[in-house]
Amino acid sequence: MTALLSVRDLVKTFPGRRGRTGRAGPPVRAVDGVSFDLGAGETLGLVGESGCGKSTTGRLVVRLLDPTEGSITLDGQDIGGLGPAGMRPYRKHLQMVFQDPHSSLNPRQTVARIISEPLLVQGASAADARRRAAELMDLVGLVPEQLDRYPHEFSGGQAQRIGIARSLATSPRLVVADEPVSALDVSVQAQVVNLMERLQRELGLAYLFIAHDLSVVKRVCDRVAVMYLGRIVEIGDKHEVYGSPAHPYTRALLSAVPLPDPAAERARERIVLLGDPPSPADPPSGCTFHPRCPKAQERCRTEQPLLRIAGPGTRQAACHFPEA
Template sequence: MSHSNAPAPTPLTDSTLLSVRDLTKTFPGRRRLGRPASRVRAVDGVAFDLAAGETLGLVGESGCGKSTTGRMLVRLLEPTAGTVAFDNQDITHLSQRQLRPTRRHLQMIFQDPYASLNPRQTVSRILSEPLLIQGKSARAARHRAAELLELVGLNPEHLDRHPYQFSGGQAQRIGIARALATGPRLIVADEPVSALDVSVQAQIVNLLERLQHELGLALLFIAHDLSVVKRICDRVAVMYLGRIVEIGDKHAVYDAPAHPYTQALLSAVPLPDPAAERRRERIVLLGDPPSPAAPPSGCSFHPRCPKAQDICRNQRPALAAVGREGRQAACHFPTDH
């Protein structure tokens, strides 16, 4: 029986920028006394396409494999199996030297801005470094660094400051500016607002939304805040224990979720209408997510699923079309609204 989590085959279009198939990442587990080390499958057969200029949200509980997926896409982590194709070129096994021409078009924004910025370097150096690597002169790189600061809403006069002299929101703007330095076509944003105050989160989301539209960027937006994802994304992919369990247009997924896990996640999102909030039934999942080192047989969600039956315990469901909106869910008993 195939364990592929790939969507039903569809022909690539001219607008497809990123194509991911059967992406898998396995880490060595802890060695136990007298036993060989177990293997932890953090990402298990993930597949999706991302069009030029599109924003795809990748959501799920902590530890579901979202960040690991994002890091494999930009080759900060090497995939164990599967393929990543960028602009119709398979980049999965390219050497770092072969990857360099593509690297400028494929950038990443990290969760913790202070940890991702070198504290010993000035902002000018941080923003100039990728440009110098691309062959620009020091003068041209500094001029571009000033433009980048202005683009993300910071004062170009602050080029010679260090990261610790900025607030968290300002430091994240610098991280965004660095990601934009080489003129990328795709940015992987790994929980870019989760480390920030709520008031600052909205400002950063507004900035990303503006830049995405102005520059025509494709964006993979990794997050656990479903309200933020609904606002900024065109489509949503829901991950559970290393696999995508539902993917589709955000309106289809949010208004009529097909997978029981998606339904549970969305039932916890606060509603702006207090009366509607009181009437809504909250779906409480039993227990904690299983360990990736010892995943359940069959559907990995079945130990917590209120719909689980014998087939769920014995047979892993593949992503399949649900409804007419191009949505897919990996469930034996999806809710077809």
């Protein structure tokens, strides 16, 4: 598969916070050497605990944040170092759906203005932009007659549909969905997930799907990348990752997902990780997971593992002692 998006050695470092003495703390390496490819029409899930850097990675991909190091290549063009003017032609191909639909929609603007604004920025006329907004409202399952309402007049699920419609205004090729259903009720989550899958089939979209709900990721994604402390520790086809996880961290995450069969739930092994994730401002030496890993050995404390093939498939894991 030809890659629509290629990310190589992506790094994002934030300056440390200033304490009471006025001195800046150590810099925070929120994303630390992330690399992956995403094909046209494919969905890659990005999962991990809160604070692992997955949302920052998504914002770097759409260039809401500037990378500290590394490259972001969209359809053969490196966009990682482009400024605002250079990014303008590529903005229409990259869009984002945010986690909280109401906080990501301007409460002072009508739905028509919210959806049509990306088109107006790209130079479309007001009449054409409103016509396109009406088409998108119908596409996401809302009534075009609601265009002149304000975001507070919609439920959470409807507001997220408006956010999705806005992301589709410029006919993008890649949509970064940053936990698009985590703020919604379970029944509404299913509706939004079904909508996104339908839109992908009809429009040929590629998704970078960021989530912490592994059940949703298994449903919608083709491949899965697991992040821990700013790094990808396992990546591969979802059947390989879910069926036989190679990294101890992935195994621990999957063991926390409840099973619908009560007997199977009682019989399976539950892996409980001790302690909290280390601070990205002061990461451990070697494998950053070793302080919490039940399999850690001396090599893990001194040598950082690199992603490599683990098992008979194409799945990769950054572990010195991956599961067979």
